[in-house]
Amino acid sequence: MDKKATLKDVAAKSGVSYQTVSKVLNGKANVSAETERAIWQAVEDLDYRTNAAGRNLRTQASRLIGYTWTPAPPWQPNPILDSFLSSTIEAADAAGYHLLLFPTHNTDDETETYRTLARTGRVDGFIVASMDYDDPRVLLLQKLNFPFVAFGRANADWEFPFVDVDGRAGVAAATRHLIEQGHTRLALLAWDGRSRTGDARRNGYFQAMEEAGLSINQDWVIQLPGDVEAGIEATKTLLSLPAPQRPTAVVTVDDQLAIGAMRAAQSAGLLVGPDFGVTGFDDTPGIQHYSPPLTSLRQPLHEIGREIVMRLIALIEGRTIPESIILPPKLVVRGSSLRSQ
Amino acid sequence: MDKKATLKDVAAKSGVSYQTVSKVLNGKANVSAETERAIWQAVEDLDYRTNAAGRNLRTQASRLIGYTWTPAPPWQPNPILDSFLSSTIEAADAAGYHLLLFPTHNTDDETETYRTLARTGRVDGFIVASMDYDDPRVLLLQKLNFPFVAFGRANADWEFPFVDVDGRAGVAAATRHLIEQGHTRLALLAWDGRSRTGDARRNGYFQAMEEAGLSINQDWVIQLPGDVEAGIEATKTLLSLPAPQRPTAVVTVDDQLAIGAMRAAQSAGLLVGPDFGVTGFDDTPGIQHYSPPLTSLRQPLHEIGREIVMRLIALIEGRTIPESIILPPKLVVRGSSLRSQ
DNA sequence: AACGTTCGGGCGAACGTTCGCCTAAAGAAT
DNA sequence: ATTCTTTAGGCGAACGTTCGCCCGAACGTT
Numbered sequence: 001m002d003k004k005a006t007l008k009d010v011a012a013k014s015g016v017s018y019q020t021v022s023k024v025l026n027g028k029a030n031v032s033a034e035t036e037r038a039i040w041q042a043v044e045d046l047d048y049r050t051n052a053a054g055r056n057l058r059t060q061a062s063r064l065i066g067y068t069w070t071p072a073p074p075w076q077p078n079p080i081l082d083s084f085l086s087s088t089i090e091a092a093d094a095a096g097y098h099l100l101l102f103p104t105h106n107t108d109d110e111t112e113t114y115r116t117l118a119r120t121g122r123v124d125g126f127i128v129a130s131m132d133y134d135d136p137r138v139l140l141l142q143k144l145n146f147p148f149v150a151f152g153r154a155n156a157d158w159e160f161p162f163v164d165v166d167g168r169a170g171v172a173a174a175t176r177h178l179i180e181q182g183h184t185r186l187a188l189l190a191w192d193g194r195s196r197t198g199d200a201r202r203n204g205y206f207q208a209m210e211e212a213g214l215s216i217n218q219d220w221v222i223q224l225p226g227d228v229e230a231g232i233e234a235t236k237t238l239l240s241l242p243a244p245q246r247p248t249a250v251v252t253v254d255d256q257l258a259i260g261a262m263r264a265a266q267s268a269g270l271l272v273g274p275d276f277g278v279t280g281f282d283d284t285p286g287i288q289h290y291s292p293p294l295t296s297l298r299q300p301l302h303e304i305g306r307e308i309v310m311r312l313i314a315l316i317e318g319r320t321i322p323e324s325i326i327l328p329p330k331l332v333v334r335g336s337s338l339r340s341q
Numbered sequence: 342m343d344k345k346a347t348l349k350d351v352a353a354k355s356g357v358s359y360q361t362v363s364k365v366l367n368g369k370a371n372v373s374a375e376t377e378r379a380i381w382q383a384v385e386d387l388d389y390r391t392n393a394a395g396r397n398l399r400t401q402a403s404r405l406i407g408y409t410w411t412p413a414p415p416w417q418p419n420p421i422l423d424s425f426l427s428s429t430i431e432a433a434d435a436a437g438y439h440l441l442l443f444p445t446h447n448t449d450d451e452t453e454t455y456r457t458l459a460r461t462g463r464v465d466g467f468i469v470a471s472m473d474y475d476d477p478r479v480l481l482l483q484k485l486n487f488p489f490v491a492f493g494r495a496n497a498d499w500e501f502p503f504v505d506v507d508g509r510a511g512v513a514a515a516t517r518h519l520i521e522q523g524h525t526r527l528a529l530l531a532w533d534g535r536s537r538t539g540d541a542r543r544n545g546y547f548q549a550m551e552e553a554g555l556s557i558n559q560d561w562v563i564q565l566p567g568d569v570e571a572g573i574e575a576t577k578t579l580l581s582l583p584a585p586q587r588p589t590a591v592v593t594v595d596d597q598l599a600i601g602a603m604r605a606a607q608s609a610g611l612l613v614g615p616d617f618g619v620t621g622f623d624d625t626p627g628i629q630h631y632s633p634p635l636t637s638l639r640q641p642l643h644e645i646g647r648e649i650v651m652r653l654i655a656l657i658e659g660r661t662i663p664e665s666i667i668l669p670p671k672l673v674v675r676g677s678s679l680r681s682q
Numbered sequence: 683a684a685c686g687t688t689c690g691g692g693c694g695a696a697c698g699t700t701c702g703c704c705t706a707a708a709g710a711a712t
Numbered sequence: 713a714t715t716c717t718t719t720a721g722g723c724g725a726a727c728g729t730t731c732g733c734c735c736g737a738a739c740g741t742t
Binding site for chain 2: 727728729730731
């Protein structure tokens with residue numbers, strides 16, 4: 001590495017003190033036009049750039065935002081990573097921040113990494129995703145009084161800034177859509193375990209069913225892990241019900257489950273769409289090329305990233321932060337849910 | 342934010358000078374067992390963590406690695422991002438480094454961001470991906486004498502540390518596999534434009550065809566953008582050839598093209614696999630659930646991430662760096678390339 | 683008794699900024 | 713002619729580390 005020019009080098013070259021150079025560069029100066037020109041000239045000649053470590057030390061800020069996510073197994077697509085990261089990075093960049101990625105050590109205490117990053121001043125704030133009830137990260141960051149914005153919510157009575165997607169409204173829309181297609185016997189594939197996101201999506205189904213005056217068969221609501229295999233198994237079970245109780249469509253809370261449902265229905269000789277309706281959640285890139293293309297709910301990831309970053313930076317910089325928001329997903333209708341193709 | 346304990350606080354509490362505390366924490370001390378205990382006790386009591394800005398300034402290092410990628414359009418899956426990032430982060434973390442993500446501004450000079458990040462000392466080195474011939478980033482970083490390791494190669498006569506995947510061997514294996522399935526008329530869908538990666542993959546096809554003594558029809562080699570729509574169009578063209586010159590299988594250089602090929606073949610009433618063989622490249626997560634599941638080439642992303650990071654950190658820390666390596670992708674055979682299902 | 687040696691730890695300095703306060707000179711106002 | 717105000721920029725200090733050098737005391741050696 002070549003050594004870099006410092007403020008002192010620029011100062012020496014332009015004949016002022018280095019503190020004055022600093023002021024000029026930060027627009028806080030009170031200097032003659034001539035001096036200013038000389039300084040900028042020297043900056044250019046030396047290709048001077050403010051040293052990040054020096055600035056960080058002095059300002060007690062890193063201009064870094066921490067983010068982590070739980071990587072999917074290699075055979076499972078991550079429906080949102082690319083879009084979410086790129087919109088986040090872009091928004092952060094516009095405000096002079098960068099994103100720092102850190103790993104999730106599932107071995108030990110999962111909050112330890114957050115604590116270290118916070119206390120060492122490595123990052124100025126966190127984007128906390130994959131939220132869950134009683135999320136220990138929220139507890140920790142609140143105790144540390146450290147800036148963060150969540151993607152999603154936790155316990156109903158916890159207060160913290162967040163941006164969330166209205167999973168209930170989304171799944172309700174999908175359910176209504178299937179009902180409009182003429183289905184009356186609709187099953188639900190939802191996640192097992194309790195999570196706020198899972199509860200919301202499940203409730204969307206209940207809400208839409210109730211509003212349509214449709215009864216819900218206990219056997220139609222299946223809780224399972226969110227992967228294709230589980231979706232296949234569950235759908236097989238559904239299709240083995242006696243004909244009058246057999247559902248003609250299935251609403252799912254993620255695309256993996258929906259893919260499983262499609263595969264199982266197809267193995268059973270059903271035509272997905274006309275015979276058996278399926279909807280997913282996330283609009284995972286690529287599902288438009290499945291046969292049939294999968295109807296799904298698309299989260300406004302670009303907006304989510306922007307809104308999260310905007311709030312977080314306001315929080316970091318001590319400005320007042322806009323109210324938390326809940327954004328609606330968009331139902332993208334494709335062949336898997338259409339009776340007539 | 343609560344204020345954090347510094348070395349001086351720890352020193353005051355344990356009755357030594359703060360410099361001594363620093364030495365103990367870094368294992369360079371020469372102190373009595375008793376003093377050492379007292380210091381560690383104070384560290385624990387105060388929950389002291391080394392301040393990153395202070396250390397960075399003093400050591401002239403950020404312990405940050407820069408990475409950027411070109412985001413895919415939202416409807417296109419990114420086949421490698423999740424796996425590559427997580428393996429990279431993990432490897433970096435193990436060595437005490439973090440990953441800094443920065444955006445690609447396609448508006449202005451694309452190297453400007455690299456230059457700034459390097460000269461401000463924001464990062465200690467780069468992972469440079471999406472390599473191409475005459476890549477200006479390589480030129481810049483070499484001029485700056487700044488540490489980087491590339492994922493992929495550029496011009497044949499350029500020398501720099503890299504980790505690459507043997508695209509030629511991969512596509513050759515896919516081609517041979519189709520030949521073994523009994524195909525003799527094989528087409529190739531390859532990227533237009535020149536890129537080292539594209540050339541390598543294309544050459545894999547030529548190599549395998551030649552080795553098998555099969556002749557190549559000019560019409561069978563199509564250069565096109567790497568997306569599904571282009572794949573569909575190109576395959577339609579192939580299928581409209583007079584029967585004797587019509588290919589019975591197509592080798593592609595990425596999964597998007599392969600998906601396009603499958604769709605076009607299916608629209609033409611062909612059974613993909615038995616009637617028409619297709620292979621892709623990247624083993625994009627999710628393609629195992631297409632109908633039929635797509636045969637593809639899987640890059641050893643976990644190993645790639647590890648090897649890149651290992652080299653980069655060696656470079657940064659001035660250690661001797663292992664030779665660059667070229668890793669083989671693995672052919673994952675699925676229904677799209679099998680004659681008998 | 684004078685001399686080295688090791689042990690245990692102190693101390694000054696520097697990394698590159700930013701920030702608040704100070705001041706010399708010049709011009710304006712009384 | 714004196715005072716007041718602005719203009720233009722200097723200066724000291726501090727952010728929290730790490731590193732090399734120094735030094736006193738204790739100990740053992742001729």
